[in-house]
Amino acid sequence: MKHALPTSLAALRGAGKAGIARVLTALETQAxxxxxxxxxxxxxxAEGGASLGLTGPPGVGKSCLTQALIKAYRAQGQTVAIVAVDPSSSRTGGALLGDRTRIDTDPEDDGVFMRSMAARGALGGLAEVSFPAIVLLRALYDIVIVETVGVGQSEIEVAARTDGVIFCAQPGSGDALQYMKAGVMETPQVILVTKGDMGVLAERTAADLKGALSLDGRGDAVSVQTVSAVTGAGIAGAMDLIDTRIVAPANSQSGWQNRLAQGESWLTSRLSAEFGRAGLSMVRNQILQTETPFSRDRALQLRLKRALEAGWSGENPG
Ligand SMILES: Nc1nc2c(ncn2[C@@H]2O[C@H](COP(=O)(O)OP(=O)(O)OP(=O)(O)O)[C@@H](O)[C@H]2O)c(=O)[nH]1
Ligand SMILES: [Mg+2]
Structure with missing residues (x-):
């Protein structure tokens, strides 16, 4: 028998992980x-937890770090949801996702929830499909970790639709410095040099990053620290940084402004993916009128579809 979907946050909280999983599937199929x-x-x-974008090059240790963070947050009694997104799987048919998300979660523990997402040719890309899931999970869990593979535009976008970004840097590679130069490093509040058990190599990378950030005048805005998922060294310190830089601000007035901006940018790219620049210009002045993006998205989509069905009036071709 088909279960009805929970229609309120309270009902959803009561529906357990199976209920949440069904709602997330419904979001993808009947948005x-x-x-x-x-x-x-x-x-x-809703006042909820905070969403953390966790990004960095393949193999840097994001999943192992996530695993260590889950354990540490659970030990503090905090609940955690993980959204593992793999932009590349739209090209490989999803084969990579299984390999890439080596995160074990306890099915018996209601305080941990894990969801994998692939773009599957989704309109507007992964950032558009994952945002509603991130928003929903943030209302239900204290910490939502969004792991994205790689450092391309779409990964950065996914990460940017969270309350803050953690960039993972590989010890001994100049990658992080390269990304910083390429401008993709503008977003992180926290940089974690992984595999801290590699010792001096990791320390030197952290020092290089701190030096580059301070030369850039961003030394006060970004925290850098080494962590080891293997030994656990640095995990508690990383959590303190995450708390100060991302979680606490997320639930302040500036965090709400940031969330409104996330919603606006999601709404704009979603409508422009579906209706193009002409469609967007038709509704542009109506986009900023209320605060939450999802009902606006639906209303504006319906209006644009109706306008298209009625035929282009020719009054506003630009
Ligand atoms: N020495 C050491 N190795 C680590 C550590 N964390 C991860 N690794 C190793 O690094 C490799 C990649 O780890 P993952 O956590 O899968 O890396 P990832 O960034 O999630 O990789 P992708 O999802 O494929 O991009 C594995 O072989 C891990 O064993 C660490 O703290 N110390
Ligand atoms: Mg991974």
């Missing part, structure tokens, strides 16, 4: 369902 849209708007406005 414009009015009940789901209302649920998303409620989740967007």
């Amino acid at each position: 414009n369902d009015p009940g789901l849209v209302a649920l998303l708007d409620a989740a967007f406005a």
Whole structure:
């Protein structure tokens, strides 16, 4: 028998992990369902936890670090959700996802939830499909970790639709410095040099990054630290940095402004992916009127679809 989807956050909290998983699937398959849209708007406005984008090159140690963070947050009694996103799987049919998300979570523990997501040719890309899931999970869990593989544009976008970004840097590689020069390093609040058990190599990379950031005038805005998922060294310190730099600000007034900006940018890229620049210009002045993005998305989509069906009036071709 088909279960009805929970329609309120309270019902969803009571529905357990199976209920949450069903709602996340429904978000991907029936995104414009009015009940789901209302649920998303409620989740967007809810005081909840914080979402952390975790990004960095392949093999840097993101999943092992996530595993260590899950354990440490659970030991403090905090609940954790993980969204593992793999932009490359749209090219490989999803084969990589299984290999890449080596994160074991205890199915018996209701305080940990894990979801893998692939772009699957989604309109507007992964950032568009993952945002509603991140918003929903943030209303239900204290910490939402969004692991993205790689440092391309779409990974950066996914990470940027969170309350803050942690960039993982590989000891002994100049990667992080390269990314910083290429401008993809503008977003992180925290940089963690992984595999700290490699010793001096990791320390030197951390020192190089700190030097480069301070030359850039960003030394005060970004914290750098080494961590080891193997020994656990640096994990507690990293959590303190994450708390100060991302979690605490996320639930302040500036965090709310940041969330509104995330919603606006999601809404804009979603509508422009579906309706193009002409469609966007038709509704541009209506985009900024209320606060939560999901019901606006639905209303604007319906309006644009109706306009298209009615035929282009020719009044506003630009
Ligand atoms: N020495 C050492 N090795 C580590 C540490 N963390 C991860 N590794 C190793 O690094 C490799 C990659 O780790 P993952 O956690 O899968 O890296 P990832 O960044 O999630 O990789 P992708 O998801 O494929 O991009 C594995 O072989 C790990 O054993 C660490 O703290 N110390
Ligand atoms: Mg991984």
